[in-house]
Amino acid sequence: MSRIKSVKGFRDFYPHECAVRNHVFGTWRQAARRCGFVEYEVPMVESTDLYRRKSGDEITRQLFCFEDKRGRELSLRPEITPSLARMAAARQRDFRKPLKWFEIGNCFRYEEPQRGRTREFYQFNADILGETDVAADAELIALAIATMVDLGFPDDAWTVRLSDRRLWDGFLRAQGVDAGHTAAFLQVIDKLERVPAEVSEPQLQALGTSLEAVREFMGRGESLLDASDDSAADLARLRQLLDARGLWKHVTLDAGIVRGLAYYTGVVFEVFDLVHGMRAVAGGGRYDGLCALVSDGAVDLPAAGFAMGDVVITDLIQATPAANARLTAHLATALALDAWVVIADEARRGAALALVETLRNAGLATDYSLVAAKVGRQFQSAEHAQARAAVVVGGEYPSITVKDLGRRSQQETTPENLVATVRAVLASTDGFHVAGG
Amino acid sequence: MSRIKSVKGFRDFYPHECAVRNHVFGTWRQAARRCGFVEYEVPMVESTDLYRRKSGDEITRQLFCFEDKRGRELSLRPEITPSLARMAAARQRDFRKPLKWFEIGNCFRYEEPQRGRTREFYQFNADILGETDVAADAELIALAIATMVDLGFPDDAWTVRLSDRRLWDGFLRAQGVDAGHTAAFLQVIDKLERVPAEVSEPQLQALGTSLEAVREFMGRGESLLDASDDSAADLARLRQLLDARGLWKHVTLDAGIVRGLAYYTGVVFEVFDLVHGMRAVAGGGRYDGLCALVSDGAVDLPAAGFAMGDVVITDLIQATPAANARLTAHLATALALDAWVVIADEARRGAALALVETLRNAGLATDYSLVAAKVGRQFQSAEHAQARAAVVVGGEYPSITVKDLGRRSQQETTPENLVATVRAVLASTDGFHVAGG
Structure with missing residues (x-):
């Protein structure tokens, strides 16, 4: 038999x-709760059919x-949204x-x-x-922004x-592109940043438009919101709603x-890193047809949402x-202890164990050496465990x-006053660990 | 297409x-942190070999x-211990x-x-x-006990x-049972409570002992600890260590x-419910050979542990x-909001959105109606969301x-003083929601 690896x-x-x-x-959860979202969870395994409905x-x-x-046929969930649509429907x-x-x-993709x-x-x-109102989209973008701010990323x-995918409807009409080509066209647009012009240009020409026309349209920036169609009106109101909150x-x-x-x-929309490799760290949008799709038309529930993965964001935090400073502050409490009980006299182990129990029952994260060890080594263990107080129980007990x-x-105390001490x-340093851990 | 089910x-x-x-x-996590344990996680998927090593x-x-x-060949994890042994090794x-x-x-069993x-x-x-010391076993039992106490279960x-599995070694020697039959014998003992005597008796006789002898041995209770073998000595010291903490x-x-x-x-050991159906709610023990097994002998690390599932314990809590009172108290904060912003005049929506942002940035769980709605209906939403304060923004703004x-x-305030108000x-009721949510 060989050694088993992950x-x-x-x-x-x-x-x-x-x-x-x-x-x-914790940062994700607090941002969501603050913005009035409640937590749910979906199964790790679903019928493969649930994902096939979005075939292609x-x-x-x-x-x-x-x-x-x-x-x-079952599948490990590759994303959450189809399960959410199933549950909501x-x-x-x-x-x-x-x-x-x-x-x-967690999600799984091969x-x-x-x-x-x-x-x-x-x-x-x-x-x-x-x-259906774009106010829901504004609310989601506000949460995505709150998450980035809470994680400690500077604005720049x-x-x-x-x-808005519909922004392109007017463009495609003006260019005379067949409406049946919209999906294929959006696939080309989605990859435009990552694919050389020599590849995109013939694809766009085959669809009846050109890279130059696409670039001209994209270059219009916020003037796109002056158009008279639904998507321009929605985006203009989205701007207004976010501007009122200082988030635009x-x-x-x-x-x-x-x-x-x-x-x-x-x-x-997507949250996009501007410093380290220009990557999308979150993305989402409106998906009004999905609940109807998974419920076979029984429930038609408009919906919008976004997802942020942990891998890229953790790289960026570090x-x-x-x-990274916020992360470090969290680690300093999450992995630390309040107290370490040092047993300086093995004859007092029973009394020391009773004190460990008392400290833990008072909510203090407390540990001790399970077996007899030299006092110096016990203090080493206390420091290694980042304990903030050492409680020394020896021959002078009580x-x-x-x-x-x-x-x-250091100071002397008694079993009765130990927790208060x-x-x-x-309190004289920086608060308790358990509450924040 | 049919409607997709879970x-x-x-x-x-x-x-x-x-x-x-x-x-x-949260209760599990706080009990573990208080007792000096740190959190880890293992993959959801492992090589099937990792589980096969414990064949049979x-x-x-x-x-x-x-x-x-x-x-x-891969498997969804049916338990955590083999992965822990792999990671630790x-x-x-x-x-x-x-x-x-x-x-x-989560774990998965078909x-x-x-x-x-x-x-x-x-x-x-x-x-x-x-x-290797039994003090580790005592520490694990103390954590299992802390968990039950923290969840709010009365002592009785x-x-x-x-x-201790080794307790039976002396019994089997005294009965003249071949040491090669120990595993088969323990299987019979494990099922003794759930299998009729007519089934167990012939199995025990075939192994060279009897149900009567087994029952007599089990009936000795704590006098088993007076024996001179290792397991009796370990259990006697375990009793001493738990007694010192008031946990025996x-x-x-x-x-x-x-x-x-x-x-x-x-x-x-197992934590055993005495009231509702007499079920095991947690179980564990010492498994000194597992790290060596999964590392192909490279790492020989003594180990002990226990697991508690969520399904039975949640039934028992309710x-x-x-x-259940502790659960209810948790739910009252976890699903509630601090504030609901009621927009009594749609012309003030922009100002109201700015206040929503201010409240959330101050750490207060805050929500509002995404679209225009009658004031009465907005208050209904606030109550439905269990908001504790309503912030009414209308024609009198600021x-x-x-x-x-x-x-x-109720009281009047200004945008500048809103958070404090x-x-x-x-504070006049019972604290903030976000911190505890």
Whole structure:
């Protein structure tokens, strides 16, 4: 037998990596709750059919599929939105509209692992269902912005690139392009930034337009909002709603953003890194037809949402000093202890264990050496565990020494006053660990 | 096309169910952190080989297996311990011993869904690696007890049933049973409570002993600890260590507990419900050989741990008034809002949106009606969302009315003083929601 390894593209989270992950999760969760979203979760496994309904999609080719013992085709979830549409359609009558729901969980895509892409990754999903008005899109963009601000990214390090797939309808009509070619046209636009002009130009010509015309249209910037069609009117109101909140400064109108997923129907946007490799760190938009699709027409619920993955954003946090400082502050509390009980006399182990129990019952993160060890080694363990106070139990018991391991000061106390003494030491530095951990 | 349904045995977590889940997760996490454990996570997918190494196990027959595009056999994780052993063996030199690690995540077993069993379920796993001393087992039992106390279960509703597989070594020697039959014998003991005597008796006789002798041995209770073998000495010291912390009252010595998993080598225990159907709600023990097994002998790390699933414990919480009261208190904050901004005059929507942004930036969970609605309906929305304060923005703006929706009192304020006014309203009731949500 050989040594067993982890599967390529799947991740082990050792305590440090897990604390980094939890910082991102906690920031996502708090931003969503503050903006009035409530948390839900969908199953890790769904019928493959749920994803096939969006056939032609790149995601369908990346499914981890398997059959259960009765031959039913199942898949690990590659994204959350189809499950959300299924759940919302199944019980939409039970909820007051609009639904403002968020989710944090892992997804699976069978693609070649590379920088920023793993086969298992976490996503933050936020969606609003049951509201057609562009105010819902504004609310989602506001949440995406709140997330970036909360994570500690400076304003000039990122922007929200905003567009509407319908903006192109007028362009295509003016160019005389057949409406049946819209989907193919949007695929070309989606890849325009990443594909050489020699490839895009003939594709656009085959559809009845040209790269020059496309570039001219995209170059119009915010003047696109002066047009008289629905999408221009929606985007103009979106600007107004975000401007009222002081958030338009984070937004860049960019008609070239159309997003890859097939189910988007209107406003689309992505959060885009401007400093480290110019990558999209989040993306979403309106998908008004999806609930009807998964419910076979039974439930027609307008919807919009976005997702942010953990891999790219975590890379960016660690590469951005202001964001990394917040992460570091989180790690300093998440992996630390309030107190370490040092047993200086093994005859007092029983008394020391009772004190460990007392400290823990008072809500203080407390640890101790499970077996007899030299006092110096116990203090090493305390420092290694980032304990802020040491509680020394020795021959003088019931007199106990409490040491502030940061300030190197100490005081005597009794079992009855121990919790209050340790709390005073912690308060004199920077608060408790458990509450924030 | 038909309407798509969820897969049998997999669970949808709507916001209420998700908040219940998060209460259990939060209680697990806080208990573990208080006891000095740090969080880790393992991949959702592993090589099927990792689970096959414990062949003969019931779990191996319940795997959700599939092949990747290169024909490698993969499985959804049915439990966490084998992955933990793999991770610990791979990087054990990087960590100071003992490792005290915990994990909260989902597992998958292909069994027939029934009460208390689903195909996807969450588990809390806590383990100590790198310590052979029974003090590690005591520490794990103390954490299991802390979890039950924190969840709000009264002392008389549950007990920790404690044993050691090695206790039976002396019995089997005295009965003249061949040592090669130990595993088969423990299988019979594991099922003794659930299988009729007519089935167990001939099995025990075939192994060279009898049901009567087994029952007599089990009936000795704590006098088993007076024996001179290693397991009796370990259990006696375990009793001493837990007694020093005032925790032995939660423990019942029961030689009949041997746990089903093949990899246990010493102390085993389970948390056992005494009120609602007498079910095991958590179980674990010592598994000193597993790291060597998954690392092909490269790393020999002693280990012990336990797991608690979410399904049975959540049933019990809801059936136990004291535990359900804690759950209810959590739900009251987790699903509620601090403030709802009522837009009494649509001309003031822009100003109201700016105030929404101000409140959220101050950390207050705040929502509002995305589209124009009658004031009465907006107040209904506020109550439905369990908002504690209503911020009314109307024709009198910049004068703003803040209503305490619990006490039905109200006061006037200005945009500059809004955050302080809302905070005062919240403080006069019972604190902020976001911090606890």
